Amino acid sequence: MEAGEIALSEREFSRIKARVYQVAGISLSDAKRTLVISRLSKIVRALGLAGFDDYVDYLERGGSAEDGQNFVNALTTNLTRFYREDHHFEHLRRYVGTLIAGKPRGTRLRIWSAACSTGQEPYTVGMDLLAAFPELRRWDFKILGTDIDTAVLRKAALGVYPESELSGLAPERARLLDRRGDGQIEVSAAVRELVSFKPLNLITAWPMKGPFDAIFCRNVAIYFDKPTQGQMFGRFASLLAPEGFLYIGHSENLGSGGDGFKLVGKTIYQSKLKSNKREAA
Ligand SMILES: C[S@@+](CC[C@H](N)C(=O)[O-])C[C@H]1O[C@@H](n2cnc3c(N)ncnc32)[C@H](O)[C@@H]1O
Known part of the structure; x- marks a missing residue:
């Protein structure tokens, strides 16, 4: 000891x-x-x-x-980083590309990072999508980051991290973060404006109504037992827009919560609801 x-x-x-x-x-x-x-x-x-x-x-x-x-x-265990499991962000970018094609400005786009820890996950979503589609600034585009741990949420809201967070990031990704010159980096104001952080315990009631076009719930289910995992994943189905995507951690699966989803890629699940119901959701 x-x-x-x-x-x-x-x-x-x-x-x-x-x-x-x-x-x-x-x-x-x-x-x-x-x-x-x-x-x-x-x-x-x-x-x-x-x-x-x-x-x-x-x-x-x-x-x-x-x-x-x-x-x-x-x-809680709060390990996270920018562009963690980056194939999810590539997949989301392609999906958002199809969603925005031909749609008028002001169209709604909602993404939820459930168990977001210190915020790198929702900020990666925002940075990556704004860089790929600058027109999203004129959309009704919002990202929600939630976590049970209020201390990590306070750090997340600041959007300031040590420069060591850049190590391992490709230069074009590292450039999306601003160097402050004091050994720290920060998320740009344009991206910070997209993201709001709220405390939320995933095993209690959720106040949000959705629908979300995509939900990230990665590397938290590993701390839960199988019944808790299944119940939680199953609840995401009703908050996801038809044909929307659920991204989970590399060592996780939906277990008993998988009924509303089909597996479409490595740890990527799509809502089975068809998008002709989308407007009514
Ligand atoms: C390892 S981090 C994952 C962060 C990020 N999603 C990622 O994959 O990099 C796990 C997070 O789950 C949160 N967590 C643990 N139990 C939770 C619960 N019941 N409800 C919401 N968040 C929870 C922890 O506070 C922690 O920040």
Whole structure:
């Protein structure tokens, strides 16, 4: 154990696992024990509590909404990057090209990045599409980024990242981000204006009505068990526009939630609803 870390008994670990599963759908494996100790010890100390049992008691009985949020924020894994799994963005670009062809300015286009972490995913969508189709500025084009973790959403809203985020990006993609000259890069104002960020827990009710032309839900289902994954993926079908696309993570599949979709590419699913129903959606 590192300095400042608190011992975690089997029983306490089980209580923490049960709680994060209940509130966020996250199934923590036994391998996450060290992560739990390192991430939660600081919080337990800051609250002046003796150990993890007291902490879970506190959350269950008297903790504020902020305490509950800090617990979830500490246990999420937020790894992401610009142009991650870039074949999805290429596919989306081709699809949007077909959608906008011959349509009048002002036409609606909606994309949702569910579990967007620090924002690189929705910003990649915005940067990539605006670069390919500058006329989208005259469309009713909006991107929604949601995540359960409010700390990552605060970073996302800033749109400022370390320059190291550019490593591995092709020059034509790196150019889409502005260098500030202080070791940081930022997303352009035109792209930031397209994206709004909102807290949303994917295992509770969703307030949005849709329809979305495309939904990205990548690399979050891996933290859920199979029934939770299936329920979540199934719910996307009713929010997707007919023939719209769902993009999922490289190691994920829709499981029991796949009824409304057909697989059309590597981790790319299309709504089975036909687009003649689109206007009524
Ligand atoms: C590994 S990141 C994926 C980011 C991005 N989609 C990507 O693929 O690069 C997983 C994200 O899922 C979020 N998350 C975990 N459980 C969630 C839940 N129940 N509802 C919404 N977001 C959740 C985490 O906060 C984290 O930011």
